[in-house]
Amino acid sequence: MENTVYENLSFFAAIKDIPVSQTETEIQRIMTKLELNPFRDMLAKKLSGGFKRKLNIGIALLNNPNIIIMDEPTSGNF
Numbered sequence: 001m002e003n004t005v006y007e008n009l010s011f012f013a014a015i016k017d018i019p020v021s022q023t024e025t026e027i028q029r030i031m032t033k034l035e036l037n038p039f040r041d042m043l044a045k046k047l048s049g050g051f052k053r054k055l056n057i058g059i060a061l062l063n064n065p066n067i068i069i070m071d072e073p074t075s076g077n078f
Contacts (some may be wrong), residue, residue: 002044003043004042004044005031005039005042005044005055006027008044008055009031009055009062010023012059012062016062016063018062018063026062026063030058030061033058033061034055034057036051036055057070
């Protein structure tokens with residue numbers, strides 16, 4: 001199945017038991033914070049590597065967790 005950025009966030013919001021009445025607000029908060037709005041309707045598989053990582057971080061941030069444990073969140077040379 002191929003999902004857009006928005007559909008991915010919506011799917012994981014449901015898994016994380018975010019109430020339907022709050023889902024749209026929560027997704028918009030994440031998309032704005034991570035500058036994903038221009039990619040809302042793009043298929044996630046067509047995102048660049050950096051934006052795929054942003055989407056994964058957005059999924060982790062859904063429902064405002066107290067702690068996020070990340071394994072190699074960056075790539076490239078520093």
